[in-house]
Amino acid sequence: xxxxxxxxxxxxxxxxxxxxxxxxxxxxxxxxxxxxxxxxxxxxxxxxxxxxxxxxxxxxxxxxxxxxxxxxxxxxxxxxxxxxxxxxxxxxxxxxxxxxxxxxxxxxxxxxxxxxxxxxxxxxxxxxxxxxxxxxxxxxxxxxxxxxxxxxxxxxxxxxxxxxxxxxxxxxxxxxxxxxxxxxxxxxxxxxxxxxxxxxxxxxxxxxxxxxxxxxxxxxxxxxxxxxxxxxxxxxxxxxxxxxxxxxxxxxxxxxxxxxxxxxxxxxxxxxxxxxxxxxxxxxxxxxxxxxxxxxxxxxxxxxxxxxxx
Amino acid sequence: xxxxxxxxxxxxxxxxxxxxxxxxxxxxxxxxxxxxxxxxxxxxxxxxxxxxxxxxxxxxxxxxxxxxxxxxxxxxxxxxxxxxxxxxxxxxxxxxxxxxxxxxxxxxxxxxxxxxxxxxxxxxxxxxxxxxxxxxxxxxxxxxxxxxxxxxxxxxxxxxxxxxxxxxxxxxxxxxxxxxxxxxxxxxxxxxxxxxxxxxxxxxxxxxxxxxxxxxxxxxxxxxxxxxxxxxxxxxxxxxxxxxxxxxxxxxxxxxxxxxxxxxxxxxx
Amino acid sequence: xxxxxxxxxxxxxxxxxxxxxxxxxxxxxxxxxxxxxxxxxxxxxxxxxxxxxxxxxxxxxxxxxxxxxxxxxxxxxxxxxxxxxxxxxxxxxxxxxxxxxxxxxxxxxxxxxxxxxxxxxxxxxxxxxxxxxxxxxxxxxxxxxxxxxxxxxxxxxxxxxxxxxxxxxxxxxxxxxxxxxxxxxxxxxxxxxxxxxxxxxxxxxxxxxxxxxxxxxxxxxxxxxxxxxxxxxxxxxxxxxxxxxxxxxxxxxxxxxxxxxxxxxxxxxxxxxxxxxxxxxxxxx
Numbered sequence: 001x002x003x004x005x006x007x008x009x010x011x012x013x014x015x016x017x018x019x020x021x022x023x024x025x026x027x028x029x030x031x032x033x034x035x036x037x038x039x040x041x042x043x044x045x046x047x048x049x050x051x052x053x054x055x056x057x058x059x060x061x062x063x064x065x066x067x068x069x070x071x072x073x074x075x076x077x078x079x080x081x082x083x084x085x086x087x088x089x090x091x092x093x094x095x096x097x098x099x100x101x102x103x104x105x106x107x108x109x110x111x112x113x114x115x116x117x118x119x120x121x122x123x124x125x126x127x128x129x130x131x132x133x134x135x136x137x138x139x140x141x142x143x144x145x146x147x148x149x150x151x152x153x154x155x156x157x158x159x160x161x162x163x164x165x166x167x168x169x170x171x172x173x174x175x176x177x178x179x180x181x182x183x184x185x186x187x188x189x190x191x192x193x194x195x196x197x198x199x200x201x202x203x204x205x206x207x208x209x210x211x212x213x214x215x216x217x218x219x220x221x222x223x224x225x226x227x228x229x230x231x232x233x234x235x236x237x238x239x240x241x242x243x244x245x246x247x248x249x250x251x252x253x254x255x256x257x258x259x260x261x262x263x264x265x266x267x268x269x270x271x272x273x274x275x276x277x278x279x280x281x282x283x284x285x286x287x288x289x290x291x292x293x294x295x296x297x298x299x300x301x302x303x304x305x306x307x308x309x310x
Numbered sequence: 311x312x313x314x315x316x317x318x319x320x321x322x323x324x325x326x327x328x329x330x331x332x333x334x335x336x337x338x339x340x341x342x343x344x345x346x347x348x349x350x351x352x353x354x355x356x357x358x359x360x361x362x363x364x365x366x367x368x369x370x371x372x373x374x375x376x377x378x379x380x381x382x383x384x385x386x387x388x389x390x391x392x393x394x395x396x397x398x399x400x401x402x403x404x405x406x407x408x409x410x411x412x413x414x415x416x417x418x419x420x421x422x423x424x425x426x427x428x429x430x431x432x433x434x435x436x437x438x439x440x441x442x443x444x445x446x447x448x449x450x451x452x453x454x455x456x457x458x459x460x461x462x463x464x465x466x467x468x469x470x471x472x473x474x475x476x477x478x479x480x481x482x483x484x485x486x487x488x489x490x491x492x493x494x495x496x497x498x499x500x501x502x503x504x505x506x507x508x509x510x511x512x513x514x515x516x517x518x519x520x521x522x523x524x525x526x527x528x529x530x531x532x533x534x535x536x537x538x539x540x541x542x543x544x545x546x547x548x549x550x551x552x553x554x555x556x557x558x559x560x561x562x563x564x565x566x567x568x569x570x571x572x573x574x575x576x577x578x579x
Numbered sequence: 580x581x582x583x584x585x586x587x588x589x590x591x592x593x594x595x596x597x598x599x600x601x602x603x604x605x606x607x608x609x610x611x612x613x614x615x616x617x618x619x620x621x622x623x624x625x626x627x628x629x630x631x632x633x634x635x636x637x638x639x640x641x642x643x644x645x646x647x648x649x650x651x652x653x654x655x656x657x658x659x660x661x662x663x664x665x666x667x668x669x670x671x672x673x674x675x676x677x678x679x680x681x682x683x684x685x686x687x688x689x690x691x692x693x694x695x696x697x698x699x700x701x702x703x704x705x706x707x708x709x710x711x712x713x714x715x716x717x718x719x720x721x722x723x724x725x726x727x728x729x730x731x732x733x734x735x736x737x738x739x740x741x742x743x744x745x746x747x748x749x750x751x752x753x754x755x756x757x758x759x760x761x762x763x764x765x766x767x768x769x770x771x772x773x774x775x776x777x778x779x780x781x782x783x784x785x786x787x788x789x790x791x792x793x794x795x796x797x798x799x800x801x802x803x804x805x806x807x808x809x810x811x812x813x814x815x816x817x818x819x820x821x822x823x824x825x826x827x828x829x830x831x832x833x834x835x836x837x838x839x840x841x842x843x844x845x846x847x848x849x850x851x852x853x854x855x856x857x858x859x860x861x862x863x864x
Contacts, residue, residue, distance in 0.1 A: 563594050
C-alpha cells in the first residue's frame with residue numbers, strides 16, 4: 001500500500017480544564033489513515049472527539065501522545081498548512097471585512113500570485129453563487145452564505161487535502177446540494193477529503209471509508225465496499241412483530257430474519273419472492289413494506305455507539 | 311513578511327470600520343468643543359489650558375481606541391475561533407502576533423491622525439479668538455507631545471497583546487491592561503513620594519522593594535508625557551526624546567517577544 | 580526545544596537586559612526633569628468638582644498626594660521654594676479642601692509649612708477657617724488659628740477668642756482656658772508660646788513634623804530663658820537692656836542657651852527676644 005496522506009498513530013488528548021475540574025479524555029489512542037484521493041468520513045455523536053481530532057491535526061492543540069504523519073513524515077506545521085484547506089463547523093470570519101478582502105488575505109498568506117488570486121476568487125465565488133456578495137461586509141451574510149464563504153476561504157489556494165468539519169450544518173437543501181456537488185467535484189479532481197459529520201446520509205453518499213468515533217475511541221471503521229455488501233441483491237421485507245411460535249415458523253423460510261425497530265426484517269433472494277409471499281399469506285402475516293437495505297447506516301451507527309456491533 | 315503584512319492589512323481594515331470609532335470621535339469632539347467654550351473662563355493662560363485639554367482629549371480617545379477597539383480585534387479572534395481559520399493557513403504564531411500588532415498600530419496611528427487634525431483646528435480656532443494669550447505656544451512641541459501620546463498607545467497595545475495571549479477571557483485582558491496603564495502613569499509619583507522620605511517612616515521595606523521592582527517591570531508612562539512642556543511651549547532636550555523613544559522601542563520588543571513565547575504554548579479549543 | 584523558541588527566549592533576555600539599563604536612565608532622567616519642572620497647575624475648584632466624576636474624595640486624595648510629593652521632593656533635596664512654588668502649594672491645598680473640606684491632612688500641612696516657612700499667615704488662616712467651619716468637632720482648627728494670631732500676628736484678643744472656641748470643643752486639653760486667660764494678660768511672651776507649642780506637639784503624631792516642632796520649642800525655651808534675665812535686669816535697673824551682651828556682662832544670664840537654628844540671639848526693639856536665623860532652618864539656595 002502506498003504511503004497514506006495523513007496517518008494518526010495512537011494519538012491521545014486529555015483536556016485539563018483547570019483546578020478542581022474533572023479532566024476530559026477527548027481522544028484516546030486514535031489510529032487512522034487517510035489515503036491519497038480518498039474521502040474519509042469521521043462520524044460520531046456530539047462530544048465524541050471529532051473536532052479535537054481535527055484540531056490536533058491542524059496543530060491548534062498538542063496531543064499528549066502519539067504521532068501524526070503527513071506523507072510518511074512527522075507533521076511540520078507551515079508546510080502542511082500550504083497543502084490543506086479547512087472549514088470549521090461555524091465559520092466566523094470578520095464583521096466589517098468584505099468577502100473579497102478576506103479571500104485576498106487567504107491568497108496572500110498562502111503565497112498565491114495576484115492573477116491567480118483574482119482568477120480563483122472569481123471561479124469559486126461563481127461556483128458557490130457568492131459573486132454578487134463579493135463586496136458586501138461579512139456581517140450582512142446569512143448563515144448559509146457564511147458557510148459558503150468559509151468554503152471559498154478553505155479552497156482558495158487550491159489545497160490537495162480538504163478538511164471539513166460539519167460542512168452541511170445550517171444549510172438549506174439548495175445549499176447542501178451546492179456543497180455536495182463541490183465535494184464530489186473535489187473528489188473527481190483527486191483531492192484527499194477528510195470530513196466530520198453527524199448527518200449520516202451525506203457521509204454515506206460521499207465517503208469511501210468511514211470511521212465511527214465513540215467517546216474518543218475509534219469504535220469501528222468500514223469501507224464503502226463492506227457497506228455495499230450488506231446491501232447486496234436481496235429483498236428486505238418488513239413484517240410486524242411476531243410471537244415466538246410465529247417467529248419459529250418464519251425462521252424456516254429461506255433468507256435471514258432480523259429484529260428491527262419497526263418489527264421484523266426478512267431478507268430473501270428476489271427469486272424466492274412468490275414462494276415466500278404464499279407462505280406469509282398462509283400464516284396470515286401481512287407485508288408492511290420493503291426496505292432498500294438490510295442494515296441502515298443509522299442502525300449501524302446507533303449499534304456501534306451503544307456498544308454492540310451487529 | 312508578505313504574510314505578516316496581509317494580516318496587518320485585514321486587522322487594520324476590521325478596526326477602522328468598527329462603529330465604536332464614531333462614538334470615540336464624538337467624545338473627542340465633545341471635549342474639543344468644551345475647550346472652545348470654556349477657554350474664556352480662564353484669565354491668563356488660555357493657551358496652556360487649550361493645550362492641556364487638547365492633549366488630554368487625544369490621550370483619552372486613544373485609550374478608548376486601545377481598550378475597546380484594539381482589544382476587540384485581538385479577543386474576537388480567540389473568542390469566536392477565527393484564529394483556527396487563520397492558523398489553518400501557512401501563518402506561524404509569531405507572524406500572527408507581529409501582524410496583529412502592526413495592524414492595531416496602523417489603526418491607532420490613522421485614528422489618532424484624524425483626531426490630531428481636529429485638535430489642531432481647535433487650537434487654531436481658540437488662538438484666533440484669543441490671540442494675546444498664546445505667547446508660549448509652539449507647534450513643534452505640541453506635535454512632539456502628540457507623537458508621544460502615540461508612543462504610549464503603542465506600548466499599551468503591545469501590553470494588551472501580551473495579556474491577550476496569556477488569558478482566556480477578553481475581559482480579563484482588558485482589566486489587566488487597564489491596571490497596567492493606571493500603575494504605569496501613577497508609579498512615578500508614588501516612587502518619588504516614597505523616596506522623598508516625607509512622612510514615609512511607616513512604609514515597610516518590603517513595600518519599598520516591591521515598588522522598586524514594579525517600577526522597572528512596568529513602563530514609566532511619565533517618560534512619554536510631554537503635555538507640560540507642550541502647555542508652556544518649553545524646549546525639550548533631544549537626549550530626553552531619544553531616551554524616551556529607545557525606552558519605548560525596547561519595551562515593545564520585549565513584550566511582543568514574550569507574547570510570541572506564550573502564544574507558542576497556547577492551545578485553541 | 581524548537582529553534583524558534585530559543586530565538587524568542589534570547590530576544591526576551593537581550594531585551595530585558597537593555598530594558599533594565601534604559602529603565603535606570605529613564606528614572607534618573609525623570610528625577611532631574613521633575614526637579615527642574617516649573618510648578619504645576621491646579622484647576623480651579625469648580626472644574627475639579629466636575630472632573631472628579633463623582634469621586635471627590637478620591638480625587639482630593641490624589642491632588643493631596645501630588646501636592647505633598649511636590650513639597651516632599653523639594654524638602655528632601657533642600658531646594659528653596661520660589662514664590663510660585665508656594666502659590667502652587669496654597670492653590671493645591673485650597674483645591675483639595677474644596678473637594679473634601681473635612682480632610683484633616685491638608686490643614687495640618689498648611690499650619691506646619693505656610694506659617695513657619697514662608698509667613699503666609701493670611702493663606703494659612705483662610706484654610707484653617709474653612710477647616711474650623713467644617714470640622715466642627717475638632718478643637719485643633721481653632722487652636723491653630725489662636726496660635727497663629729498670638730505668635731505671628733500679635734493679635735492677642737483674637738487669639739484668646741479662638742482658644743476659647745477650641746476649649747468648648749470635645750476632647751480639648753484642659754489647659755486651654757488657662758492659656759486663653761494668660762494670653763489676654765501677658766500677650767507676647769516666649770513662655771506663652773511654649774505652652775502653645777506643647778499643645779500642638781502633643782497632638783502631632785507625624786514624626787517629622789514633631790521633630791521640627793520640638794526644635795522650635797527648644798528655641799522658644801532658649802528665648803524664654805533670656806526673657807527671664809531681661810525681666811530681672813528691668814527690675815534691678817529700671818530699664819530694658821540694649822542688647823544680649825549687656826545681659827551677659829551684668830551676669831543676668833550665666834551661659835547663653837544654644838540657638839538650635841544656628842543664628843545669633845538678638846533683642847528686637849519691641850523688647851522681644853529673637854534670632855538672626857528667624858527660627859528657620861538654613862536652606863541651600
